[in-house]
Amino acid sequence: MHFASDNTGPVHPKVMEALVKANEGYAMPYGADPGMVRVTQTLRDIFEAPEAAVYLVPLGTAANSLILACLSQPWETIFCHKTSHIQEDECNAPEFYTGGTKLTLIDGAAGKMDPGALRSAIAAEEGRGVHGPQRGPISITQATEKGAVHSLDEIRAITDIARSFGLKTHMDGARFANALVHLGCSPAEMTWKAGIDAVSFGGTKNGLMGVEAVVFFDPSHAWEFELRRKRGAQLISKHRYLSAQMEAYLTGDLWLDLARRANAAAKRLSEGLSAVPDIRLHHEVQANLFFADLPRRLHRRLHEAGVEYYLWEGDLDGPDPDEPLTARFVADWSAAESDTDALLALLAPETV
Amino acid sequence: MHFASDNTGPVHPKVMEALVKANEGYAMPYGADPGMVRVTQTLRDIFEAPEAAVYLVPLGTAANSLILACLSQPWETIFCHKTSHIQEDECNAPEFYTGGTKLTLIDGAAGKMDPGALRSAIAAEEGRGVHGPQRGPISITQATEKGAVHSLDEIRAITDIARSFGLKTHMDGARFANALVHLGCSPAEMTWKAGIDAVSFGGTKNGLMGVEAVVFFDPSHAWEFELRRKRGAQLISKHRYLSAQMEAYLTGDLWLDLARRANAAAKRLSEGLSAVPDIRLHHEVQANLFFADLPRRLHRRLHEAGVEYYLWEGDLDGPDPDEPLTARFVADWSAAESDTDALLALLAPETV
Amino acid sequence: MHFASDNTGPVHPKVMEALVKANEGYAMPYGADPGMVRVTQTLRDIFEAPEAAVYLVPLGTAANSLILACLSQPWETIFCHKTSHIQEDECNAPEFYTGGTKLTLIDGAAGKMDPGALRSAIAAEEGRGVHGPQRGPISITQATEKGAVHSLDEIRAITDIARSFGLKTHMDGARFANALVHLGCSPAEMTWKAGIDAVSFGGTKNGLMGVEAVVFFDPSHAWEFELRRKRGAQLISKHRYLSAQMEAYLTGDLWLDLARRANAAAKRLSEGLSAVPDIRLHHEVQANLFFADLPRRLHRRLHEAGVEYYLWEGDLDGPDPDEPLTARFVADWSAAESDTDALLALLAPETV
Amino acid sequence: MHFASDNTGPVHPKVMEALVKANEGYAMPYGADPGMVRVTQTLRDIFEAPEAAVYLVPLGTAANSLILACLSQPWETIFCHKTSHIQEDECNAPEFYTGGTKLTLIDGAAGKMDPGALRSAIAAEEGRGVHGPQRGPISITQATEKGAVHSLDEIRAITDIARSFGLKTHMDGARFANALVHLGCSPAEMTWKAGIDAVSFGGTKNGLMGVEAVVFFDPSHAWEFELRRKRGAQLISKHRYLSAQMEAYLTGDLWLDLARRANAAAKRLSEGLSAVPDIRLHHEVQANLFFADLPRRLHRRLHEAGVEYYLWEGDLDGPDPDEPLTARFVADWSAAESDTDALLALLAPETV
CATH class of the missing domain: 3.40.640.10 (Type I PLP-dependent aspartate aminotransferase-like (Major domain))
Incomplete structure (x- = not known):
């Protein structure tokens, strides 16, 4: 991931x-x-x-x-x-x-x-x-x-x-x-x-x-x-x-094919994330990267599972589990759908 | 001046x-x-x-x-x-x-x-x-x-x-x-x-x-x-x-004497200006320069009299005579009280 | 070559x-x-x-x-x-x-x-x-x-x-x-x-x-x-x-093998050249490049045969066929012995 | 001087x-x-x-x-x-x-x-x-x-x-x-x-x-x-x-007068020096500075008298009193003839 x-x-x-x-x-x-x-x-x-x-x-x-x-x-x-x-x-x-x-x-x-x-x-x-x-x-x-x-x-x-x-x-x-x-x-x-x-x-x-x-x-x-x-x-x-x-x-x-793949991967990921309660995208996704706010507890869950992305603003170790912290997600041409789905699965309600 | x-x-x-x-x-x-x-x-x-x-x-x-x-x-x-x-x-x-x-x-x-x-x-x-x-x-x-x-x-x-x-x-x-x-x-x-x-x-x-x-x-x-x-x-x-x-x-x-003179000249000028209706100082004067807003008509009067200062923001030729435009006034050690008073006299109501 | x-x-x-x-x-x-x-x-x-x-x-x-x-x-x-x-x-x-x-x-x-x-x-x-x-x-x-x-x-x-x-x-x-x-x-x-x-x-x-x-x-x-x-x-x-x-x-x-190959190729080439009358090496060859003076006529012969090297000083089109002009030869790891020998063959007396 | x-x-x-x-x-x-x-x-x-x-x-x-x-x-x-x-x-x-x-x-x-x-x-x-x-x-x-x-x-x-x-x-x-x-x-x-x-x-x-x-x-x-x-x-x-x-x-x-004065002072000094045995000018003097070789003993004499000029090459403290050392002399517009003459007097044979 x-x-x-x-x-x-x-x-x-x-x-x-x-x-x-x-x-x-x-x-x-x-x-x-x-x-x-x-x-x-x-x-x-x-x-x-x-x-x-x-x-x-x-x-x-x-x-x-x-x-x-x-x-x-x-x-x-x-x-x-x-x-x-x-x-x-x-x-x-x-x-x-x-x-x-x-x-x-x-x-x-x-x-x-x-x-x-x-x-x-x-x-x-x-x-x-x-x-x-x-x-x-x-x-x-x-x-x-x-x-x-x-x-x-x-x-x-x-x-x-x-x-x-x-x-x-x-x-x-x-x-x-x-x-x-x-x-x-x-x-x-x-x-x-x-x-x-x-x-x-x-x-x-x-x-x-x-x-x-x-x-x-x-x-x-x-x-x-x-x-x-x-x-x-x-x-x-x-x-x-x-x-x-x-x-x-x-x-x-x-070059166009690779860009389409990357953009599609970002779109798939962003759509999955936006369906998760408490997650907010900063902008509509247009290219292959986007920013989103996730509650600290969800960041921790991704972090523990080894998902690689940038915690752009905020501190994983803060006290409030619900405080929204900003993440940057970037997809490249090689991003697998299975990786996206695995990440989203980590955020599914039943896994909480 | x-x-x-x-x-x-x-x-x-x-x-x-x-x-x-x-x-x-x-x-x-x-x-x-x-x-x-x-x-x-x-x-x-x-x-x-x-x-x-x-x-x-x-x-x-x-x-x-x-x-x-x-x-x-x-x-x-x-x-x-x-x-x-x-x-x-x-x-x-x-x-x-x-x-x-x-x-x-x-x-x-x-x-x-x-x-x-x-x-x-x-x-x-x-x-x-x-x-x-x-x-x-x-x-x-x-x-x-x-x-x-x-x-x-x-x-x-x-x-x-x-x-x-x-x-x-x-x-x-x-x-x-x-x-x-x-x-x-x-x-x-x-x-x-x-x-x-x-x-x-x-x-x-x-x-x-x-x-x-x-x-x-x-x-x-x-x-x-x-x-x-x-x-x-x-x-x-x-x-x-x-x-x-x-x-x-x-x-x-x-060096201290010259600075005191310059500061005093700026103070004298600023106090005179702040007594003129429609003139507003940006800050209390502390050193030897200050900024003030004057209505366009007063700027024109100073300009016609040959007073030298910077019209910092705005256009002397605008339509509204009452629009406030920003001036910068700087006094140096050689600024004469007579110059200050001559400038202020130009702004006295009776001269309008 | x-x-x-x-x-x-x-x-x-x-x-x-x-x-x-x-x-x-x-x-x-x-x-x-x-x-x-x-x-x-x-x-x-x-x-x-x-x-x-x-x-x-x-x-x-x-x-x-x-x-x-x-x-x-x-x-x-x-x-x-x-x-x-x-x-x-x-x-x-x-x-x-x-x-x-x-x-x-x-x-x-x-x-x-x-x-x-x-x-x-x-x-x-x-x-x-x-x-x-x-x-x-x-x-x-x-x-x-x-x-x-x-x-x-x-x-x-x-x-x-x-x-x-x-x-x-x-x-x-x-x-x-x-x-x-x-x-x-x-x-x-x-x-x-x-x-x-x-x-x-x-x-x-x-x-x-x-x-x-x-x-x-x-x-x-x-x-x-x-x-x-x-x-x-x-x-x-x-x-x-x-x-x-x-x-x-x-x-x-x-890294050492490749350098040895390149040096050996330069040595083989330089030894062959030094055996040709009218060719003079600038220095004993120690690494993988060297300079030599060749008469203009020999430069022309190499040039016409498509040998690639630098004519370092002098003009191929000068009048005197015997005037010595300086060449730089560089060998890399991939220089084939056959290429060296082909070059030298071009300079053999019988080919004159 | x-x-x-x-x-x-x-x-x-x-x-x-x-x-x-x-x-x-x-x-x-x-x-x-x-x-x-x-x-x-x-x-x-x-x-x-x-x-x-x-x-x-x-x-x-x-x-x-x-x-x-x-x-x-x-x-x-x-x-x-x-x-x-x-x-x-x-x-x-x-x-x-x-x-x-x-x-x-x-x-x-x-x-x-x-x-x-x-x-x-x-x-x-x-x-x-x-x-x-x-x-x-x-x-x-x-x-x-x-x-x-x-x-x-x-x-x-x-x-x-x-x-x-x-x-x-x-x-x-x-x-x-x-x-x-x-x-x-x-x-x-x-x-x-x-x-x-x-x-x-x-x-x-x-x-x-x-x-x-x-x-x-x-x-x-x-x-x-x-x-x-x-x-x-x-x-x-x-x-x-x-x-x-x-x-x-x-x-x-x-500007031309001052340059003429400086050049003349350099010329006067150089002519005086060139008349001293063992002193050699590097070049004919054309402008307001020149270089000359003086034996170490003469340098020492000038030095002790407080004459200001650059010892351009060589060491005042060397062993050989006759070794020639290079001096640079520069004259400006204010160089007095009396200074030039005083310097030359220091080098006169009778003062040795």
Whole structure:
């Protein structure tokens, strides 16, 4: 019963097969492998962006930080949600890679920036000449760290604000596929057609060993990105193994299938939980993770049974057995229905 | 009628005299001038801190950024008020000098961090191992950017929190003297006796041409500071002219006299304003600056008369003559009573 | 006939098997996988260093840069050979990770710093107080970028200098195994027993997909390293796949076998070349790469036959067919004897 | 007898007068003072560059570092002489301000880069794609740290190389005036007409308290420079006192007069020294500083008499009284002929 993260499960077998197959003979290093030519073309096709600059890096934090470094200057501030990964989970990597930008934190429900709050925050950086931080890019997380998915209108509401101030936009798509299959739209619709300038296109949380694509719809960032990637020690020498993973991921819509599985597992689990008395979901489940409040006694029961998930807020050892404590549940592509059902069985009334 | 800033007025004549007097013969450069020996001793005496490491730099932003760089690591976050100078008015200089720390912004009335909010923000950076930013130093502004002065108890409330988490504390004392004369306590009481580790001891806003002292009560930071100062291009070659200013400032309590004058001017102005119908002060005046709401029509009257101050929020050209708009008034040591009275006369009812 | 680099060949089959085997079930991310416990113990055993702090990162540039950042301060200069990888092949990654140190370049034969030149360069950074760069760590490349291997005495000559100035030493061991099997000594003898403080222990150039170990003999650097690794976007989430590679590498002395194969291939090739008239080796071959001067006509012959290697200096299209041009040949573990012999056959007199 | 540095002497009386005069009434801060308008116009006139972007900063290290940061990218290397101030005397400030560029050190006589060596070093950074540092700007010191002055042809030889590789050029003119009066040419001829893109125009070493101008002949760097200056804590609030110094400096050719005085003092001293048996000048004296070898016994005599100068190489306490040791002598505008003559008298044969 593994619901702690989407980085604890196995790599999908087709990806492992691709790695084994890629391990034949010799290949040029540093991104000059033939597989990367195919990956580039496929991603351009998928995004309907024949000019896009496309790169692979081994981590999502690297993808985010390198893109933001290309889109910003060190005297600027990046606008993002206060729970965004770049703020909470990257140990100042964005500040490191950008050379010391600020992050201006915007509030909003379910990990989505409130457009009014965003507009106010951007507007507030006005009229102080060189004294205040300058306005930098906006970073949206899709799906959000709370498991919510921005609708196309919600994305456009943000990119319209960006455009009105002349700012660039980045999409942290560590869970891009999970969001996409929820919306049922095309990658182009969720990105450049909605005003996004650059994407961290996640693979690692969705069945790969460790690859994220970087997609710039404006290829003028290409050479700067390549230099920043090398200088950041993110240019992998035996690059064919990154290409092989990404190629397998994009072949036969594997990436969409895996995201659908993960989302379905989260939905099954959330529906079961919401049927349990005293359990309250924070939001409707849209992607592959969600937050819920469970009474302390139910947390203890899951804990004793060895269920893996994050107790997000609260203390298992508190006095009140009925106090609600927040849990985060994440499902990945490999989550078995039997695991979900086993977890739910632990919460069934008769077992109390 | 100059109430825009405490950096637009002249340097005090005694300081100019000291500069002229210092301009005789030869002196060792880079802080090895005999004047600096005297300044160091005087500041140690004033702070009752015989071991303190004492330095001079030409700007307050340099003092703040260099101290914070010594007290933090680039993977940490510095806790400060959301209106603090290091957040709003230094164009990311702290991030530059620290190598990319974050600033965690704390709210609270009158530019003072709310202790509960501070404690919560520090506590929130727990339990995420290497993933989140690590806890760094706390920076207090005394007097605050809103013109308020922390009481000794208020300072201790913050440094107690710092201590409980093992964090260091910095005091941005760009208006140190203004706060001190308001409290009527000793420099030691307002700093190390209240738990402060390092101080930016301002001179520029209080009658000097451009000098701030840096005081570390723990001298173990000395050598690192000296290297950071040089690397930051903040080590002045003809240092005797910094020493001369600071020596004049500290001689015969000039620094306290100038602060008293500035505070008195602000008080006189604020009392006059608060007697005008439709004008509302944001806070009781404690130092040499304050914020007040004036109806648009009064702003226009001041504006037409050439009074200099900041229209902090709002638009002079709006439609409603009675809409309250926020002004910031700052008095420096040179503010003449006649100027204050002339400003107030413009607002007298009979002149409407 | 692939002699261009040791990063173009395949991953060793046992490593691929280990990856496939690691792909079962769930594992804690970010280095908390059980495989890493075994890797840590094995590396401590191999290095006879039970207290050593041991980490895995995906690239050699990351290993070097992160170690040097832990051993230096941004106002220091790192002493290294003028042909070192950190100088020539990392696009300023060391400067990025350290926050802007200098690199002081030392000359010396075959990629080895001349001890006298090193001592002079260190001594020269004296007597200028804060003005000059401060003395930082020394970085040795073993085997060197020229394919030479420092003897234990040569290493000690450098670390003795370091010690006499109180400086730390780093070994860039991207080709650690190739050097070790040449010397026939133990890992401890080649490192801490010879005065080395920290090692980049290479795997990628010797049959792995992309893993380098970082070994600090002084574990006091551990927590700082962990934070720098995360902030540098070098902490891999699905870390079990790094552990699996390194575990396979260290099992049954695979790492030593692969290095022996690569060295033997380089030796066979170099001996064949040196028997060809008009070909001159730069140095005796000690590890798995070497430099040689070949007349332009022989370069052309190899080039037309599709042999892959680097034309290091000179232009294939020059006028004089006999002008000697420098080639770099690198053999990896997978270099086949048949390939070597095919290359040499191209140079046989009768084929002219 | 003060010949240690050109930063130990007094500020010229006219500059002090200008400071006193500037200290009247109120002035807008941060460079918006009326004096800066006049300074900008005067510098544009002097340089015959009506579009030039002109700024003032308090230190030469700041001028150099900020200009180089505007002309470079952090993945580049800056080409400069191995004895340049940015390499030897700024404690990595250029690396700090640029975000981690390298400095490639070029040798050459008398502090001037040898053009052939420069061209080779630039050419050597070719053909390695993203792996090596990229080519960045070239920085020339005029006059050099050895006291030599580049002729216009020598400057053009360097800027021609820069142009052929598409690189920008910076002139570190901490002793700009000293070089200019030696050449007897115009500021335009020594800079943009000779291919220079940006200049650190020194004042501090030539009679000011602490001001250097920054001149970009291409004004497209203006806004970036303003942001970098603020972020670097180099934007002085009471800026009128910088303007006043620079205005006095440029009025009535004071700057040229002071440089002529300093150069003449150095010439008088050097001629006297070269007449002493056993003393050898390193180069013909062109500006206001020079190096000379004196036997140890003469050093001791000067030392005992309290003459201030730098013993650049060697140890006063060595055994051999006749061993030549290198001295650096620097004269500033205030060097009195009587001091020079007193020093020379100490070396007269009869005093032995």
